[in-house]
Amino acid sequence: MPRLRPSTLAHLLLLAVVMLWGTTFVLVKDSLHDASPLVFNLLRMTLAALALAVVNRRHLRDLSGGTIASGALVGLFLAAGYQLQTSGLARTTAAKSAFITGLVVVFVPLLTAIPALRPPSAQAPTLAALFGALLAFAGLLLLTTPAGTRWGNLFQSIGPGDLLTLGCALAFAGHLLALAYTSTRIPIPQLATLQIVFAAAIMAVTLPLGGPIYLALTPRLILALAITSLIATAAAFTIQSWAQQHLPPTHTALLLTLEPVFAWLTSFFFLGERLGARSLAGAGLIFAGILLTELLPTPHPISEHPL
Numbered sequence: 539m540p541r542l543r544p545s546t547l548a549h550l551l552l553l554a555v556v557m558l559w560g561t562t563f564v565l566v567k568d569s570l571h572d573a574s575p576l577v578f579n580l581l582r583m584t585l586a587a588l589a590l591a592v593v594n595r596r597h598l599r600d601l602s603g604g605t606i607a608s609g610a611l612v613g614l615f616l617a618a619g620y621q622l623q624t625s626g627l628a629r630t631t632a633a634k635s636a637f638i639t640g641l642v643v644v645f646v647p648l649l650t651a652i653p654a655l656r657p658p659s660a661q662a663p664t665l666a667a668l669f670g671a672l673l674a675f676a677g678l679l680l681l682t683t684p685a686g687t688r689w690g691n692l693f694q695s696i697g698p699g700d701l702l703t704l705g706c707a708l709a710f711a712g713h714l715l716a717l718a719y720t721s722t723r724i725p726i727p728q729l730a731t732l733q734i735v736f737a738a739a740i741m742a743v744t745l746p747l748g749g750p751i752y753l754a755l756t757p758r759l760i761l762a763l764a765i766t767s768l769i770a771t772a773a774a775f776t777i778q779s780w781a782q783q784h785l786p787p788t789h790t791a792l793l794l795t796l797e798p799v800f801a802w803l804t805s806f807f808f809l810g811e812r813l814g815a816r817s818l819a820g821a822g823l824i825f826a827g828i829l830l831t832e833l834l835p836t837p838h839p840i841s842e843h844p845l
Contacts, residue, residue, distance in 0.1 A: 548780070549793070555774045560796070563804070568809070572755075573752065576621060576624070579620050582771070587738045593772070594731045604723075613733040614740060616713050621744060625748060626706060628699065629702065631805060633802040637798045637825070638682070638703040639706060657718035666831065670828070673826050676820075676823050
């Protein structure tokens with residue numbers, strides 16, 4: 539049997555990772571019947587932290603104060619993103635959550651318009667990024683507001699789950715910018731492990747903020763935790779880091795834009811969630827905005843993924 543070229547294998551593996559990330563929206567949504575959102579996050583991130591600590595233990599022997607501080611900063615944004623995302627997912631559909639979370643790739647170039655937030659590897663957003671943001675914003679309004687909503691009540695009609703998920707996309711954008719500042723100075727095994735460890739610690743501290751706590755260790759929950767922590771977090775980020783070494787940035791970006799599409803399809807087939815014509819139009823505009831922003835990036839794109 540002939541061996542696959544590295545670029546071909548990288549395409550296939552990254553596509554598999556994106557499919558996995560898309561299906562985890564449905565997986566987590568279903569598991570929230572057995573665990574409160576922040577409890578699920580804490581268990582997921584703790585398991586991922588333990589796995590990465592074991593795999594990367596040799597790289598964690600000599601850690602400087604600056605490395606630890608950087609890991610804490612990146613972990614703070616990562617924890618905020620997951621806490622907001624899972625809390626929002628409990629209050630909205632998996633498909634909506636995925637499309638709104640996908641706005642992270644629109645928020646990143648918009649935030650780089652602020653010189654103080656712009657990493658050395660990035661440039662000011664292009665007109666394509668600004669137009670993509672406009673499309674995505676129009677899509678967000680269509681996706682999250684019911685038909686017949688008056689202009690004066692437009693923002694008041696957006697559901698709390700959608701607002702939490704929007705905050706998650708902003709937090710993940712901050713995570714990517716923090717990574718852009720730190721990843722060039724710190725070995726990836728150290729940074730990857732430390733951010734997950736600190737994210738787990740922050741989730742433990744913020745656990746009481748999530749309302750009533752409940753946990754039932756059902757087979758469904760155990761399966762969801764195993765997949766999201768070990769495969770969709772620890773293994774998937776490792777695979778993505780390798781794949782991006784063998785793929786052009788535009789190929790990586792195009793594959794990553796498929797995540798909300800996979801989430802929508804799995805939510806339709808497994809949870810029976812349906813988007814009406816208005817919501818579908820909104821999802822389409824968000825997808826177009828993401829696609830435009832990703833396929834026409836700045837000359838020095840920030841090519842990472844937080845989910």
